[in-house]
Amino acid sequence: MKTKNILKYLLLIILMLQVNSCVSTDAEQKFEDSPTERLNKQKKELDDLLLSAKDGWKAVYYTDDNQLGGFTHLFKFLPNGKVDMASDFDDDTEKHNSQYEIQLGSTVSVVFTTENKIHLLSDSGNSPLAAGKGFLGDFQFLFYGQENGDLVFKSNRTVKEVRFVKATPQDWDDLKGNTIMNKNITGDINSPLFRTLETTDGTTVKKYELNYNSVVRFGTAIPLQDGNAETLKLAVAFTPTGITVRPAIIVGSQKLTDFVYNETDKSFVATGTSGAKATIQFTNAPPRLTDDYKLFLEGGGQITIGYIAANLSGAATNSPYAKAILAQVNAALPANQKIARVQIAFNDPLNGNYIAYTFTGGKATIYHFFTTSEDAVNKTIILTDDGWIGTPAARAFLKVLDDEITNPKGLYLKKESFTIFYTNVIYTYASAATPFRLTNYKF
Structure with a gap:
């Protein structure tokens, strides 16, 4: 081998050793600390x-x-x-x-x-x-x-x-405000029974029925209009001024997450740009109106429904306001007497239309007769006074309850899809004026 080639190989070997030396040193430095360290x-x-x-x-x-x-x-x-x-x-x-x-x-x-x-x-x-x-x-x-x-x-x-x-210090101070917003969106016994969510991009309006569970802070918004099949989910968190939701509500091309509470009308409003807005609000009117009330009008045939306290007092469809009204009536009675039934008969061949209030403890039944009419626009049935059996003094304690059932704005009637204890069909009626809703068997 020529001397010139020998020198080339020697130089190559020296360079390789230097490279290996550098790599080895870096690795040793990189793993200088043990995993525990x-x-x-x-x-x-x-x-x-x-x-x-x-x-x-x-x-x-x-x-x-x-x-x-x-x-x-x-x-x-x-x-x-x-x-x-x-x-x-x-x-x-x-x-x-x-x-x-x-x-x-x-x-x-x-x-x-x-x-x-x-x-x-x-x-x-x-x-x-x-x-x-x-x-x-x-x-x-x-x-x-x-x-x-x-x-x-x-x-x-x-x-x-x-x-x-x-x-921030403000975060600690504001935390109490979160619980106030929780109460605002949950409502109390005097709050309307139903919630809606409405969105607009400035041109197109979409309406939803909002079912909200205050315990888990989660809502589901079900579309109310034909052509809109998108159900929205709302995971809610509270702020001192309102709520935030996940995922964002898409309105047009905008994403809205932050709702501000309006003390005046009890609504929560998320505002975007160019007219984009989403609003959560309470309403006494059911978002989905039915024609179920028509079955109870004059000429609709004999039908009787009744609230039986022993079986239906715990029904989830009884509103807190209705429970409070019933409790107020019971509190006015002697200790051994309570409301047993609130039974409403429509189109009875012998007695017409009447409400029968029955009681435990041997107290006699009190009857209130009525006539029916409808509000076809708002889809309510109106029960109008047509006389009582019993003196005004004897039935005075019932006024707070009877006024709810016979309120001039009428009742929304709904045939429910569930049963309670028995196979009887369940109907609920809700006041068009207050958050009163009571659960009944059909007989």
Whole structure:
């Protein structure tokens, strides 16, 4: 081999050794820390981050936004594994102190180790959905890093993303306002029975019947118009001024999520641009009107319906307002007497139309006769006084109940699809003037 070639090979070998030496050194530096040491560094990093926020962290925790709304939690992490926590899960929005740990596993996680507000979402004894599942929540959150100043976690059991955003003093002050908004959208016994959602892009209006479950903070909006087959799901979280919903409601080309409460008309309104808007509001009129009332008009044939307290007092279709009216009547009676039935007969061949109020404890039945007419536009039946059996003094305690059934604006009547205890068809009637609704068997 020529000397010239020998020198080329020697130079090539030297270069290869230098390259290998560099690669080996980098690898040694890269894996200088053991896996345990790296996790310990991450553990300290997370703990430092949690402690670094002067006013703590805020998380709106959606445990499953396909069936549950969001619950706002505030955390102020303290030295020695202590944490102050508050939430809008219920009316108690005060701070509660407990403990937390940064734990090592396949990754680093924060674990709330002693009972606090976050555990209300995972309590198996507190299950609004499947028994034993609680609110599908967790109290261990795996750390996935930072993004734009937020701490990004995933729940340990359900792998749902949860973001911790730096809180402000105002967040802590405002938390009580969230519970007020909860009451505003839930309503009270005097609130109208039904809710609607209406959207407009400035030209096209879409209307929906909104069924909202206040316990799980979740609503389903069912379209009311032909040609619109899109059912909307609303996972609701509360703010001091209204609500936010997930997913966003699409109105035209805009996405609306933030609704502001209007104290005047009790509505929640999300406003976009160029006339885009979404409105949630209460109404006494059922969103879907039926012609079921026509069966009860004069000439419609004999038909009797009745509320039987022993079987129907617990029906979910009895409104809280109706229950309060019944309780008020019962409270005016002697202790051994209560309303047993409120039975309404239509087109009876012998006695015409009448309401029969029957009682326990041997009290005699009280009869109120009426005539019927209809409001064909609003699809209600109107029961008009046609005389009583019994003196005014003897029936005075019934006035608060009878006025609801015979209110001049009439009753909405609906044949229901469910049964209770027996196979009898169920009818409900609801006042067109108040949130009064009572459940009845058809006889």
